[in-house]
Amino acid sequence: MIPNNKASLLLIYTGGTIGMKEDHANGTLKPFDFKQIIDEVPELAKFAYKIDSLSFDPIIDSSDVEPQTWIKLAQVIEKSYEDYDGFVILHGTDTMAYSASALSFMLEDLGKPVIFTGSQLPIGRPRTDGRENLVSAVEIAAAKDKDGKAMVPEVCIFFDSVLLRGNRTTKISSDNFKAFRSPNLPPLAEAGITIRYNKTLILPVPEETRVKARTKLDTSVSILKIHPGITPQTVSDILLGSNTKAVIIETYGSGNAPAKKWFLDIVRQAREMGKIILNITQCPSGSVNMDLYANGKSLSDCGVVSGHDMTTESALAKLFHILGEYPDQARAMLEEPLRGEFSK
Ligand code: ASP
Numbered sequence: 001m002i003p004n005n006k007a008s009l010l011l012i013y014t015g016g017t018i019g020m021k022e023d024h025a026n027g028t029l030k031p032f033d034f035k036q037i038i039d040e041v042p043e044l045a046k047f048a049y050k051i052d053s054l055s056f057d058p059i060i061d062s063s064d065v066e067p068q069t070w071i072k073l074a075q076v077i078e079k080s081y082e083d084y085d086g087f088v089i090l091h092g093t094d095t096m097a098y099s100a101s102a103l104s105f106m107l108e109d110l111g112k113p114v115i116f117t118g119s120q121l122p123i124g125r126p127r128t129d130g131r132e133n134l135v136s137a138v139e140i141a142a143a144k145d146k147d148g149k150a151m152v153p154e155v156c157i158f159f160d161s162v163l164l165r166g167n168r169t170t171k172i173s174s175d176n177f178k179a180f181r182s183p184n185l186p187p188l189a190e191a192g193i194t195i196r197y198n199k200t201l202i203l204p205v206p207e208e209t210r211v212k213a214r215t216k217l218d219t220s221v222s223i224l225k226i227h228p229g230i231t232p233q234t235v236s237d238i239l240l241g242s243n244t245k246a247v248i249i250e251t252y253g254s255g256n257a258p259a260k261k262w263f264l265d266i267v268r269q270a271r272e273m274g275k276i277i278l279n280i281t282q283c284p285s286g287s288v289n290m291d292l293y294a295n296g297k298s299l300s301d302c303g304v305v306s307g308h309d310m311t312t313e314s315a316l317a318k319l320f321h322i323l324g325e326y327p328d329q330a331r332a333m334l335e336e337p338l339r340g341e342f343s344k
């Protein structure tokens with residue numbers, strides 16, 4: 001890695017704890033003006049980078065994120081792509097894994113870093129994790145290899161010293177500084193005294209490096225979490241709902257669900273209606289393998305597609321994207337990793 005002192009970066013602030021302060025009236029956290037964040041992190045000025053910033057208006061708690069937020073982010077990046085070497089997105093942690101997954105699919109032919117980060121403690125607090133997260137995210141967004149290409153031409157999350165592929169990441173803690181992990185893929189980089197990149201895992205810079213923002217998203221997707229005691233009414237409400245084109249079934253272990261006749265009949269009926277059914281395991285780590293147990297096999301016999309070791313966040317974002325942009329190829333595109341979102 002060579003330092004890229006001339007790098008120019010765009011810092012996009014969407015909201016989240018990193019930029020919040022206490023409302024003394026009722027003790028809750030509320031967003032504050034973005035300029036104050038920059039003032040709180042004088043370390044940024046020590047890099048020789050040119051850092052421009054842009055703040056969403058209004059800034060939001062990430063629990064309010066909608067597909068419209070992703071469209072806005074994708075369009076900002078596409079529009080300013082040629083002007084910057086990398087992008088850092090400050091975002092609340094609650095839905096950061098969804099947003100990073102969505103952007104990874106929406107930004108086609110991405111050849112530059114798009115690094116999401118945030119914090120568990122507001123940046124003004126003495127023990128904040130926000131300052132270190134932001135400074136490292138900025139350094140990674142600026143990093144180039146010896147050929148002058150971006151070190152990490154991917155959508156990632158940097159948090160608590162690790163750089164994770166965005167569409168492999170999930171939020172695991174509401175109060176620990178280690179708030180994210182990517183259980184089925186090692187970190188793409190680790191920040192110690194230096195930032196160590198795991199080059200064998202990082203996706204290559206695409207041949208076509210002019211990014212395209214694919215902003216058509218079809219949200220007719222539902223999630224069904226299997227649990228003991230689930231009723232035929234719940235399963236049919238979700239699987240047969242008229243507004244649903246695809247359903248993610250969160251199954252047990254390696255992709256198992258009840259093999260009861262009523263359950264498989266509803267799955268078959270949904271398939272006959274042309275719906276896509278994607279199997280994602282409830283286990284935080286490991287993969288779906290529907291050939292392992294009879295209960296899994298009966299799902300694949302009904303035409304359920306394996307989600308391999310994808311996260312639910314990534315599966316949802318991928319379905320929104322492919323149903324929106326490539327409806328005729330959706331099923332085939334599910335079987336292939338588009339942005340390194342599952343192991344094959
Ligand atoms: N509720 C906040 C948000 O996601 C939490 C955070 O930023 O960590 O916007």
